[in-house]
Amino acid sequence: MSGGSSSRQGGLKALLKKNLEDNIKKDGQEFINHLKTNRNDVHIWKEDDLEEEEAEAEAATVAAEMQPVTQYLGLIVTPVAMGNSRGWKLSELGANIIRGITTSLVNDMSHQVIRPNVSINQIYANDKEVEIRAEAMRCENKSSYTKVLMNMICIIHCLCGSKRKSIPLDLQHMMFYFTDYKLFWNNRRFLINHPCLWNFFKVQQVIMNLRTAMKVKPTDTLILIGLTPNIEWKDDIIRMFENESGQPSYQQGEFLGAAEAVFYYRTYSNTSAGFIMFLGALYVHVYERWSELNKERLMGSFVVEIGNFFYILYPTFLCQLVSKLFYYNAFKGYF
DSSP, rough: OOOHHHHHHHHHHHHHHHHHHHHHHHHHHHHHHHHOOOOTOOOOGGGGGGOOOHHHOOOOOOSSSSGGGGGTTTTTEEEEEEEEEEEEOOHHHHHHHHHHHHHHHHHHHHHEETTTTTTTTGGEOOOSOEEESSSOOOOOOGGGGGHHHHHHHHHHHHTTSSOOOGGGGGHHHHHHHSSHHHHHHHHHHHHHHHHGGGGGGHHHHHHHHHHHHHOOOOHHHHHHHHHHHOOHHHHHHHHHHHHHHHHHHSSSTTTHHHHHHHHHHHHHOHHHHHHHHHHHHHHHHHHHHHTTTTTTHHHHHHHHHHHHHHHHHTTTTHHHHHHHHTTGGGGGGGG
C-alpha cells in the first residue's frame, strides 16, 4: 500500500509541475504579446551608441540559504496606495530576484553559454542572490538567447501572480527589453540598474541629483528638458489633494498636507522639469522639518510616502527618463 501511495503522490507532483509549466507558457505568451504592442515608452539604444568599456556583472554575496523561487509566487510585488489611488510595485525581495535573474542572463551571454530550457523549478534565490540550476552549454548562435529571454518573461510573469494588473508598470517597461536578444544585450548595464529595481531612498538620491543639475548646470537642464517624458502634472497633483467635492482628501498632519503646502508655496513650470523641481523641494521640506526633530525613522517613513506619491502618479516616469540619460557622460554617477 505504501508503495502505491508513494507512486500516486509522485505522479500527482509531476502532474502539478507540468500544469504549472504549461500555465506559465500560456499566460506568459499573452503577456509577451502585450509588451510588444505597448513599446512607446521604451528608449532603444543601438550598439554603436554604447561605450566600448564594459564592466562585467558580478555575482552577489551569498547570504541566507537558497530557496526555490516557487516559494515566492505572488510575493515579489507589493501594493502601493496614496489617497484613493492604488497600484503595484516590486517588493525588496522581488527587486533582488529580478536583478539576480538579469545579472545571471548577462553573465551567461558574456561567457557565450546558454541555458535553453530553464523551468521555474530550477531557479533558486535568497535575499541577495539568484542561482539558475539548469544545464549550461556553449552558445553557437546568439539569436538563440531571444527564446531564453522570452521564457524568462513567462517565469517573471508567473512570479508576479500571473495577473497583468498586478505586474508593476515599471517592471513591464523593463520586460520589454527581454523580448529581443540585441535589445537586451545593448542595454544590459541599464537593465541591471533599471529604476523598477530601486528602493525609494535610491529614488530620492536620483531626484535630488537631477534637481541639482538643473539648478547649477544650464546645459544639463536643456538635455533634461529635451529628453524628459512630457507631462503636464499640475492637474494630476491637484486631484491628489482634493476629493470630488473639492474638499481636502487628507486629514490634518498627513503627508498630502505637506505636499500641498510645497506645491502652492512656490511656482513650478507645468512640465516634467518642473515636476522634478517640485519633488526635490518636497524632499528638502521634509528633511528640514524632520531632521531638526532628530527622528530618523519618521524621516524614513516620509521618504517612503514621497516615493509612493511619485509612483502612484507616474510609475514609468523614471524608467523613460533614465533609459535616455543612462549613457550620457554628463549624467554618469547620477544613477
